[in-house]
Every structure is written in structure tokens, then in C-alpha cells.
Amino acid sequence: xxxxxxxxxxxxxxxxxxxxxxxxxxxxxxxxxxxxxxxxxxxxxxxxxxxxxxxxxxxxxxxxxxxxxxxxxxxxxxxxxxxxxxxxxxxxxxxxxxxxxxxxxxxxxxxxxxxxxxxxxxxxxxxxxxxxxxxxxxxxxxxxxxxxxx
Amino acid sequence: xxxxxxxxxxxxxxxxxxxxxxxxxxxxxxxxxxxxxxxxxxxxxxxxxxxxxxxxxxxxxxxxxxxxxxxxxxxxxxxxxxxxxxxxxxxxxxxxxxxxxxxxxxxxxxxxxxxxxxxxxxxxxxxxxxxxxxxxxxxxxxxxxxxxxxxxxxxxxxxxxxxxxxxxxxxxxxxxxxxxxxxxxxxxxxxxxxxxxxxxxxxxxxxxxxxxxxxxxxxxxxxxxxxxxxxxxxxxxxxxxxxxxxxxxxxxxxxxxxxxxxxxxxxxxxxxxxxxxxxxxxxxxxxxxxxxxxxxxxxxxxxxxxxxxxxxxxxxxxxxxxxxxxxxxxxxxxxxxxxxxxxxxxxxxxxxxxxxxxxxxxxxxxxxxxxxxxxxxxxxxxxxxxxxxxxxxxxxxxxxxxxxxxxxxxxxxxxxxxxxxxxxxxxxxxxxxxxxxxxxxxxxxxxxxxxxxxxxxxxxxxxxxxxxxxxxxxxxxxxxxxxxxxxxxxxxxx
Numbered sequence: 017x018x019x020x021x022x023x024x025x026x027x028x029x030x031x032x033x034x035x036x037x038x039x040x041x042x043x044x045x046x047x048x049x050x051x052x053x054x055x056x057x058x059x060x061x062x063x064x065x066x067x068x069x070x071x072x073x074x075x076x077x078x079x080x081x082x083x084x085x086x087x088x089x090x091x092x093x094x095x096x097x098x099x100x101x102x103x104x105x106x107x108x109x110x111x112x113x114x115x116x117x118x119x120x121x122x123x124x125x126x127x128x129x130x131x132x133x134x135x136x137x138x139x140x141x142x143x144x145x146x147x148x149x150x151x152x153x154x155x156x157x158x159x160x161x162x163x164x165x166x
Numbered sequence: 167x168x169x170x171x172x173x174x175x176x177x178x179x180x181x182x183x184x185x186x187x188x189x190x191x192x193x194x195x196x197x198x199x200x201x202x203x204x205x206x207x208x209x210x211x212x213x214x215x216x217x218x219x220x221x222x223x224x225x226x227x228x229x230x231x232x233x234x235x236x237x238x239x240x241x242x243x244x245x246x247x248x249x250x251x252x253x254x255x256x257x258x259x260x261x262x263x264x265x266x267x268x269x270x271x272x273x274x275x276x277x278x279x280x281x282x283x284x285x286x287x288x289x290x291x292x293x294x295x296x297x298x299x300x301x302x303x304x305x306x307x308x309x310x311x312x313x314x315x316x317x318x319x320x321x322x323x324x325x326x327x328x329x330x331x332x333x334x335x336x337x338x339x340x341x342x343x344x345x346x347x348x349x350x351x352x353x354x355x356x357x358x359x360x361x362x363x364x365x366x367x368x369x370x371x372x373x374x375x376x377x378x379x380x381x382x383x384x385x386x387x388x389x390x391x392x393x394x395x396x397x398x399x400x401x402x403x404x405x406x407x408x409x410x411x412x413x414x415x416x417x418x419x420x421x422x423x424x425x426x427x428x429x430x431x432x433x434x435x436x437x438x439x440x441x442x443x444x445x446x447x448x449x450x451x452x453x454x455x456x457x458x459x460x461x462x463x464x465x466x467x468x469x470x471x472x473x474x475x476x477x478x479x480x481x482x483x484x485x486x487x488x489x490x491x492x493x494x495x496x497x498x499x500x501x502x503x504x505x506x507x508x509x510x511x512x513x514x515x516x517x518x519x520x521x522x523x524x525x526x527x528x529x530x531x532x533x534x535x536x537x538x539x540x541x542x543x544x545x546x547x548x549x550x551x552x553x554x555x556x557x558x559x560x561x562x563x564x565x566x567x568x569x570x571x572x573x574x575x576x577x578x579x580x581x582x583x584x585x586x587x588x589x590x591x592x593x594x595x596x597x598x599x600x601x602x603x604x605x606x607x608x609x610x611x612x613x614x615x616x617x618x619x620x621x622x623x624x625x626x627x628x629x630x631x632x633x634x635x636x637x638x639x640x641x642x643x644x645x646x647x648x649x650x651x652x653x654x655x656x657x658x659x660x
Contacts, residue, residue, distance in 0.1 A: 096599075098601065099599050099600070099601055100605075101600075102597065102598045103595060103597045104595060104596045104597070105594065105595045106593070106594055106595070109594040109595075109617075133595060134283060134619075135438075135595075135615050135616050135617050135619075135623070136595035136621060
């Protein structure tokens with residue numbers, strides 16, 4: 017059984033998003049807090065330290081820990097830094113599969129896959145677009161060939 | 167097929183949704199006080215028009231909702247301008263409930279709800295008010311495929327003592343507060359504000375008279391909590407008196423209620439799991455309550471999905487084997503390691519110490535209120551210590567067991583000691599989670615997601631991860647390759 021990792025561009029997108037988010041935070045602080053105040057320096061230092069932690073430690077570790085696998089019986093997703101989780105969803109319990117695309121999908125080539133089962137769901141974010149379509153097709157094919165009623 | 171409509175009382179039910187429109191005549195009347203009676207009377211056509219619209223909307227709601235029952239299921243149509251049609255096959259219905267409130271009994275009307283595993287998690291898929299006879303026909307049609315000719319009825323009727331114990335355990339002051347609040351608001355509307363003032367004065371006098379040397383505010387608080395709990399208790403008693411559970415073919419018939427009668431027909435194969443609930447007290451006395459999870463049962467507010475209200479453990483075991491042999495219980499095969507005992511005790515111990523510290527600080531800094539502060543400290547410490555006792559017990563109770571048919575999980579939630587048996591085919595997802603603190607001892611929390619309308623998951627805390635993987639892998643919940651990969655990783659690390 018092969019566990020697949022997310023495409024490398026996912027990590028790049030996360031890093032870019034982190035830069036944008038922290039940039040927005042710094043801009044908000046610049047607008048809202050007078051620059052001469054001590055609190056301004058405290059907020060900037062705090063945001064900077066947080067950014068370094070997130071961008072250079074948390075996101076790479078999250079990327080490395082995340083993997084998924086489609087076996088004959090289960091869909092398995094592993095990952096997490098502070099909370100390491102292993103999720104096992106039974107393939108025969110899948111109700112439907114959704115692939116989420118955004119206006120940026122044609123450029124970034126990443127999609128989000130949401131697998132829904134009664135009482136549970138499984139999310140694989142930032143998946144390569146063709147891989148997301150392939151998994152969705154595989155699961156849908158099985159759905160249409162099997163009666164899912166228990 | 168002949169289309170049917172709901173009972174005529176449904177017009178009144180529908181109008182209640184539009185009563186907010188009565189604010190319009192009220193606002194007009196307020197303005198009319200400045201211009202005089204005759205001017206108000208000359209515009210009375212507007213009030214009559216609003217009343218007419220409310221009644222017309224009620225009639226429209228009644229007229230546009232039709233249904234008919236076929237051999238396969240219920241066909242429903244709703245709306246005239248925006249038409250919606252849907253079909254509920256009997257084979258997909260999990261629960262049909264028939265509720266006869268006491269005020270509907272003289273006109274022989276009942277409320278019928280039918281639910282499937284799909285649809286809105288908060289509402290029934292089909293609900294209608296019909297004649298009692300029509301409800302019986304619907305029930306009979308729905309149950310016909312589930313009852314073979316060889317079927318015979320097995321019934322369990324609990325003793326009133328058990329129902330009283332159940333009502334005591336499931337009553338809480340919050341429900342009573344909400345109920346009393348609604349009643350008092352209505353009483354104030356009817357009798358005016360003087361009624362409320364008079365009630366509060368009487369209450370204050372009573373509190374001063376029976377204060378037992380405590381400040382009156384605590385006595386009032388105690389009376390309010392006790393009174394609200396009593397209201398909740400009486401409501402629960404009324405709802406569960408004359409309780410009975412019958413197994414007939416592949417259905418469970420559950421009836422209860424003294425004045426308002428409730429009848430549920432539960433399809434056995436649609437039951438998602440079975441839960442035994444105990445508190446430390448009931449555990450000591452060997453008493454258990456049994457609940458089931460099935461879409462549509464226990465869905466409405468203040469409704470409990472109870473199978474047996476309460477009973478002695480041995481009695482419950484025997485009756486479960488008789489009425490629901492499809493869901494047995496598996497013995498606990500894995501349990502937490504002794505090194506993880508602290509993970510059970512640290513949260514309640516911390517809470518106990520925090521409450522104690524706050525109380526001592528209050529005693530040190532606030533002078534002249536020693537007696538009330540000590541009283542409050544003792545009151546606040548009791549639930550914390552009780553939680554500590556429950557968590558200590560949880561260490562010996564927590565675990566997972568697997569048999570051929572079911573997975574049984576043992577855990578505690580707040581003050582409840584829970585044993586839950588889930589048929590294997592009802593488990594949709596299993597999740598293990600490790601925090602950074604759990605990594606050194608290889609301890610993990612296990613989440614088990616089960617078949618339900620929304621997300622339904624249960625958590626077993628602090629189990630040993632290799633044991634969890636081994637137990638569940640042997641049962642094909644986890645693919646064997648996953649275990650191999652984990653073992654290979656361990657070997658590499660060594």
C-alpha cells in the first residue's frame with residue numbers, strides 16, 4: 017500500500033498564504049496602533065516570531081506529516097503536528113464525493129477533496145487537481161456499481 | 167391513489183406561525199389612542215384584512231399539503247405556486263412516531279413524524295397532523311414488510327419505581343428554568359405585572375422564613391433550583407409513565423406517556439448503536455438506563471431516545487437479549503496503561519485546586535463575608551470532587567472490545583459512565599489522535615464515527631496506540647499493511 021504526499025506546490029501555496037496573512041496582520045497593526053507606542057513594537061515582534069515559527073517550522077512539518085492512501089477497503093489520511101491524527105474511512109460507506117475548485121485552480125492546479133459518509137466526512141485539502149479528479153472518479157465508479165444501502 | 171390532507175386542526179397550527187402579523191393592528195391601535203375611537207373604528211377594515219390574511223395563509227398551508235400512502239411508501243406534495251414532491255420508501259424509514267398531546271385527544275387528532283437516515287438532522291422528513299385511525303393505517307402499512315407471520319410480540323414493562331429513578335436522574339434544573347420562564351412570561355401577559363410582583367414578594371417572605379441561618383439570596387437560589395428541578399422531574403415522569411417496549415418482527419414498538427401519549431415504531435436494522443448509561447450512584451446500586459440511537463427517535467426537544475428507562479443490571483441484560491439480540495456487548499479487551507492514570511486525574515484535580523485557591527483568596531481579600539464565601543466554596547467544590555471520583559473510576563472502566571458483530575466502547579462523559587455497543591457495519595470512520603504530551607507514552611484518543619444524519623462521534627480517551635491498532639486491525643477496520651508500515655518504522659527507529 018502506497019501512501020502519497022501532497023504536491024510540493026501545496027507547501028509553496030501555504031507559505032504564500034502565510035506571508036499574505038501575516039502581511040495583512042502587520043498592515044492592520046500599522047493602521048490601528050500608533051507607531052510610537054511600545055505596544056506597536058510588541059505586536060510587530062510577536063507577529064514576526066509567530067510568522068517564523070509558522071513558515072519555517074509548523075508548515076513544513078505539517079507538509080511532511082501529511083499523507084493519504086486509497087486501499088481496497090479504506091481511505092486513510094494521516095497528518096498533524098500538535099495533534100497527529102490517523103483517519104480511516106470505510107470505502108463502502110461513502111455517500112458522495114465533492115471536488116472543490118476555485119478561480120485560481122487552473123493556475124495553481126490544486127483542488128480540495130471532500131469525501132462524505134453518513135455521520136462522518138474526510139477532507140484532503142490542496143490535492144493536485146488531476147489526482148483529486150482521479151480519486152473522485154474511482155470512488156464514484158464504486159458508488160455507481162455498488163448498492164450503498166446497509 | 168386518493169390524495170389525503172391533514173386534520174382540520176392543522177389550519178390552526180399553521181396560523182400560529184403568522185400570528186406575528188397581529189402586531190400590525192396593535193401598532194394601529196396604539197396610534198389610534200391619539201385620534202379617538204371613531205377614527206380607529208373607521209380603519210377597522212385593515213385589522214379584519216390582517217386577520218383574513220392570517221386565516222387564509224393557514225388554510226393555504228393545509229390545502230397545499232397532500233399525501234397518499236402506497237405499498238412502497240409515502241408520497242408527499244407541498245405547495246401550489248412553488249410545488250415540491252417527494253417520496254419516502256417504507257424500507258428507508260427508520261422511525262415513525264405518533265404523538266397524541268392531551269389537548270388533541272378530544273378531537274382524535276395525532277401528530278405523525280417519519281424519518282429516514284437522510285434529510286435535515288433537525289427536522290423530520292415527513293410530519294403531519296391526522297386522525298388517529300389514519301395514523302394507525304400508516305403505521306400498519308409501514309410495519310407490514312417488517313413483520314413475518316411467525317413473529318410474536320415480546321414486551322417489557324418497567325416498574326414505576328424504575329421510571330421514577332430514571333426521571334430523577336434525567337431531570338435537570340435548566341429544563342425546569344426554561345419551562346417555568348415560558349409559563350411565567352405567559353402568566354404575566356395574562357394577569358399583568360402586579361402578578362409577578364406579588365409572586366416575588368411571597369417568595370422573598372418564604373425565603374426569610376425558611377432561611378436556616380443562611381443569607382436569603384442563597385435560600386432563594388436554592389428554592390429556584392429545587393423548584394425548577396421539580397418541574398423538570400414532573401415533566402419527565404408524565405412523559406415516561408406507562409412506558410413499554412415491545413419487539414414485534416423487525417420493529418421495536420415504544421410507548422409512553424400519562425396524558426400525552428407517544429408511540430414510536432423503530433426499525434431494528436436502522437438502530438445505529440445501543441448505549442448503557444450509569445452514574446456513580448446508579449453503578450453502586452447496580453442500576454442501568456438503556457438508550458438507542460436511531461434517526462428520528464429522540465430528535466425533538468426534551469425527548470430522550472430511551473429503550474429501557476432503568477433497571478437492575480441482570481434484568482436489563484436479560485431483556486436486551488430478548489428484545490434486541492442483534493446488538494450484543496463485547497468484553498473489554500484493551501484498557502489504559504497505569505502510566506496514563508495521571509492523564510485521567512490531572513483535569514479534575516486542577517479544577518479542584520483552582521476552585522480552592524479562588525475561595526481562599528476571596529476569604530483573604532474580602533472581609534466580613536466569611537460565612538457566605540465558605541458556603542459557596544463548599545458548594546463549588548462538591549461537583550469538582552465528584553468529577554474527580556468519576557475520572558478515577560473512568561480509568562478502570564475505559565476500553566474497547568471487539569466481537570464478530572459489534573465493537574463495544576467503554577468511556578465516561580462528564581458524570582456519566584457509558585458503555586456503547588456499535589454494530590460493525592454502522593461504523594463509518596475511525597480516528598486516532600495523539601497530542602505532543604501523549605507521544606512519549608504512546609497513548610492516544612480514539613474517535614469512532616457512526617452512521618447518523620449529521621456527524622456523530624464518540625471518544626475513548628488515553629488508550630495504548632499499538633494495542634488499538636492491533637485490536638482493530640485484526641477486525642479489518644484497519645488494513646494490515648498499515649500495521650506493517652508502523653512496525654517497519656519502529657524497527658528502523660531501533
